[in-house]
Amino acid sequence: MAWRGHLSKNLKELRILLCQSSPSSSSTRTFIEKNYKDLKTLNPKLPILIRECNGIEPQLWARYDFGVERGVRLEGLSEAQISKALEELGKVGASLKG
Secondary structure: OHHHHHHHOOOOOEEEEEOOOOHHHHHHHHHHHHHHHHHHHHHHOOEEEEEOOOOOOOOOOOEOHOOOOOEEOOOOOOHHHHHHHHHHHHHHHHHOOO
16 A cells, blocks of 8 residues: 555645535545544645535545546445545546656
């Protein structure tokens, strides 16, 4: 999971949108509880924004250089799949730099 330490090199901002109570956001809530501290420790200068809104569909958004953004819907994904989606967003950032 070395990619986690490189997120700040490839992303300008990471946003996680979720509902505080809906079942569709449960895996996202668990992912945040288990991974936020590690992600922030490895990427102290990367803004990681967690936005809670009642009834919203869980989503993961990455902002790259020049205001380019990519988003992924997280509804129905497991924690491992959310982690993989985050890894893929990091790879997109690396490819945009190349």
